Amino acid sequence: MRRPSGRCTFGLGRAEILSAQVNGLALLVLGAVIAFEAIRRIIDPGVIDGRLVLAIGLGGAVANGAAALALSKANRQSLNVEGAFLHNLYDLYSSLAAAAAGAIILTTGFGEADGLAALTVVLLMFRGGWGLVRDSGLVLLEGSPQGLDAERVGTAMASHPGVVEVHDVHPWEVTSGFPALxxxxxxxxxxxxxxRRLELARLVHDRFEIDHTTLQVDHERSRDLLQLG
Incomplete structure (x- = not known):
């Protein structure tokens, strides 16, 4: 990750979020293209060589399976890595679906199996693509990270000794695995x-695993102060 600079004070941590957004959109677009072609093949399957489809599917399954296995061992907390993993995983599914369709065509002559198998993969692509777009969009919109509830964080801080009130609680995420408050x-x-600020920073670190905190701490206003206006 690029080190922080004058304009990019958090470095380029958000670059992987943008990449995940592109990956998600790419899955949705590719899914739509494949769905169109699959429907066309179901309507008019034409002449399909089942042996060729089976061979290509099995060959692709071996290559894509090896790539997906390697990526599954990487840090998939990163949305960018998760996007790359999903691309390989759906390539694997496509290859397996093609192999299954080839076997069905070879044994039964049911040519529509190719298009039906493709539509099954499309549904998985839509599911994965939408998940990436949703999760990366939440980071870009500075929403609360998954599993981190702002009300629960605020309640924990307000319950700390010496604290009178906590408001404007904003948990967000700079990039994957980098929550802030x-x-x-x-x-x-x-x-x-x-x-009290140091104690609260330690509290949210220990209880909610948030390292980066920006806490404005003020004294309670005296009730004896004259309210003007």
Missing amino acids: AAHVVVGREEDCHT
Whole structure:
């Protein structure tokens, strides 16, 4: 990952999110193209050489299976790696579906099997592509990371000794595996703001695994202050 610079203060961590978005959109577009061709083949299957389809499917399954196995051992918490894995996985599914269709055509002469097998793979591609677009879009829109509820984080912080109120709680994600938190905390007038900030930062790290926190900590306003206006 590129180191932080003047304009890119978090480096290029979001580049992998953009890549995941492109991967997801590519799966959706390819799925639509394959679906169109599959429907055309179901309507007019033509003459299909079952042995050739079976051989190509088995050969592709071996190659794509090896690639998918290698990527499955990588850090799939990264949306970019997950996108590459899904591409290989659906290539594997396509090869297996082609091999199955070839075997059916070879044994029964049912030419429509090729198109039906392709449509099955398309459904899986749509599911995976939409998941990538959704998850990467959530990061780009700075939504709460999966499994991290803003209300639960705020409640935990507000329950800490010396804390009077917590609001404007915004958990978000810089990139895959890099959660962050911003919040406004009000503490008692006799409390040490710096000490409470360090304690709260440690709390969200230990309980919610958030390392990057931006906490604005202020003293509670005196009720005796004259409200003007």
